[in-house]
Amino acid sequence: xxxxxxxxxxxxxxxxxxxxxxxxxxxxxxxxxxxxxxxxxxxxxxxxxxxxxxxxxxxxxxxxxxxxxxxxxxxxxxxxxxxxxxxxxxxxxxxxxxxxxxxxxxxxxxxxxx
Amino acid sequence: xxxxxxxxxxxxxxxxxxxxxxxxxxxxxxxxxxxxxxxxxxxxxxxxxxxxxxxxxxxxxxxxxxxxxxxxxxxxxxxxxxxxxxxxxxxxxxxxxxxxxxxxxxxxxxxxxx
Numbered sequence: 001x002x003x004x005x006x007x008x009x010x011x012x013x014x015x016x017x018x019x020x021x022x023x024x025x026x027x028x029x030x031x032x033x034x035x036x037x038x039x040x041x042x043x044x045x046x047x048x049x050x051x052x053x054x055x056x057x058x059x060x061x062x063x064x065x066x067x068x069x070x071x072x073x074x075x076x077x078x079x080x081x082x083x084x085x086x087x088x089x090x091x092x093x094x095x096x097x098x099x100x101x102x103x104x105x106x107x108x109x110x111x112x113x114x
Numbered sequence: 115x116x117x118x119x120x121x122x123x124x125x126x127x128x129x130x131x132x133x134x135x136x137x138x139x140x141x142x143x144x145x146x147x148x149x150x151x152x153x154x155x156x157x158x159x160x161x162x163x164x165x166x167x168x169x170x171x172x173x174x175x176x177x178x179x180x181x182x183x184x185x186x187x188x189x190x191x192x193x194x195x196x197x198x199x200x201x202x203x204x205x206x207x208x209x210x211x212x213x214x215x216x217x218x219x220x221x222x223x224x225x226x227x228x
Contacts, residue, residue: 034216041221042221043118043120043220043221043222044157044206044217044219045219046218090157095213101147101159102159102217103159104156104158106154106155106156107155107156
């Protein structure tokens, strides 16, 4: 079975500082990894994905994520945080072997202070 | 391009009642997935429809059922509502069933069961 762990319920960072939101995964085959963001009372918005190729993936709103196969991690990063980045972030995984549904982590709340 | 739309946005039901939630997929998308997001949790996969057939189901009881129509819109039906069914129900659309494709989410229907 596939699973995702987001070890931090909340991440606090000051505006202008770099941010990292952590994610680790478990799949039996090759992982297909995704990050989504959810603003209050809204649906999920796609940020970026890793399927294959370069381990550093760039996405929307200046976010990027680094795939590390040996550590089974896919951490979300941004060089300079904005107050408007404050939201709930979800990491998700699919197993690349055969048909697979998208499995989400429990989410990490990012709070960026002015 | 029209995004994923869901209705109703909010509704309140009592235990034992039945509810129908509706979803219009994004233009050009033929696959619809439904997720349940309980408070403080990540989305949990309920089922997926592709070309009007259910082609994947999560760990939800049979009282959760669905339909997909020829225009690719979809319904989620829940019978014999229980208090634990209170959640945000998210619909997501995509084109095809590829494991590499991201999902596009609606803003959800928030169901409260009293």
